Amino acid sequence: MNETQEPTPEPRRTSNGNGNGNAAHGGNGAVPHGLRPRGEGGLNLKPSGRLNAIPTEARGTAPVDSSAPIENAVFRCRDVNVFYGAKQALKGVSIDVAPRQVLAMIGPSGCGKSTFLRCLNRMNDTIPGARVTGSIVLDGRDIYDPERDAAQLRARIGMVFQKPNPFPKSIYDNVAYGPRIHKLTRSRAELDDVVCSSLTRAGLWDEVKDRLGSPGTGLSGGQQQRLCIARTIAIQPEVILMDEPCSALDPIATARIEDLIDELREQYAIVIVTHSMQQAARVSQRTAYFHLGELIEVGETDRVFTNPRHRLTEDYITGRFG
């Protein structure tokens, strides 16, 4: 099979060069992750006081797309609808995903944020009865273009799931899985290098370097999730999608993953779905709020949490519901 040709890893490595272009994204990106106050912005506000202070009509109730289209966006999504059978799960979502930045998607359960995430790598294709309309453009071409091969597309987009899901293989084979199936390496030594560097970047190397042959399923939950991240970055994706990657982990493991996300941001675009608003505030530069299948508001994380423009966003982040 010829699945391996398209995703050549070379061009993607350029992002290492302009890693300092990071600061240009301004705002939170410049502040060291650990120093940022937790629960910054709207999270600490007393809901009643704030809500009364600003007249409701000034905030509007129609969906607000507060972000202008982003230049050199990785993904450009326009009017994306998703149907599961007759049920519409996502309604007219338009959003851009910027390179080297974390986009957090928040919202109550069933709001469509995971559905949207799964649109970006066509994982909804695997669900019988799922239908996607609208356009999601990567590299100037719609990813749902029938000419486009979903597997080759997914090879360029990593995904980390809610529940750590290592393969029933050794730690080494877990990380080597992607490079092997896409034939990214030419020799065993090269593969060894990829495995080592991926585990190192995922912050797992020191813990597993002496037992690469033991099963990945024998690791702790947090270690398994870092193994899954290592497995994902081993194929040098351009984007990493994360579907509540910390919800099955304890706070210490969560903190490690969040640090890792902050480091990975230097090289990848990251889209993370999270139920934790604190987590969104800590790790992301942009935040999108979904409600009942609609994208209500998207903007700089600081701005969304301190000065939400939509009533629903404010109700959610101040803990009125959700």
Add this chain to the structure above:
Amino acid sequence: MNRRAIRKALNLLALSLSGLATAIGLFFLGAILWTLIKNGVAGLSPKVFSAMTPPPGSSGGLLNALYGSIVMTLIAILIGGPVGMLAGTYLAEYGRTSRISAVIRFVNDVLLSAPSIIIGLFVYELLVVRMGHFSAIAGAVALAIIAIPVTVRTTEDMLNLVPQGMKDASTAMGAYHWRTITSVVYPAARSGIVTGLLLAIARISGETAPLLFTALNNQFWSTNLLAPMANLPVVIFQFALSPYPNWQQLAWTGALIITVSILILSVTARIVVSRLSPAGRR
């Protein structure tokens, strides 16, 4: 206090009933094994494994029958195993919700419970009549047809036990579906699939009726797949019904050999499987 007493009494009753049921089951299992060992061991000698089945009244062994059983069971599982595994893979991975799968599943269940004598007759019509004579290959085909539904069912069940998250992880890495199945799903379900194949072997190695119509029997050493071939179940059947004491003794010994070899096969396979999974291979 009263309710508590009733509850305790009911608990005791249920416990003793289920204990009794277990004991009955185990008793018959033990009784069968005991009878086999008591009657079979007496006839065990090196000659059983080195001599052909004898004419009435003279001494002999079971070598040709052992050989025939092993050969036909192997050919049957070589035909039936892959067919059953591929069909099970289709049901679990490709046609999970399609209408044709529901039909296949139903037909498979019918085949699973079809009396084996019917399958013997079917192969008799299909192969024996056309070839004009009984043959080992016809016996193997009949056994394969019995092995297929068992393998289909266990393969499908075992593949369905593989967590969806694991398959999703592979799909999200950009693996094609066939790659996910061969590299992730099969290894994850390996011990279950192997167990299923063993169940199929155990099932067919004791089948008598289908072989009566297909491979028949052969008093002599034969390796010709196109000729009738001796096999343990039919030899046991014929010898046990005979009035000759030496044949009856060989029938007991043959029954013991079948039982013990299936036991050894299952145990060693279990050990091998538990060594293999959960995959520490680099």
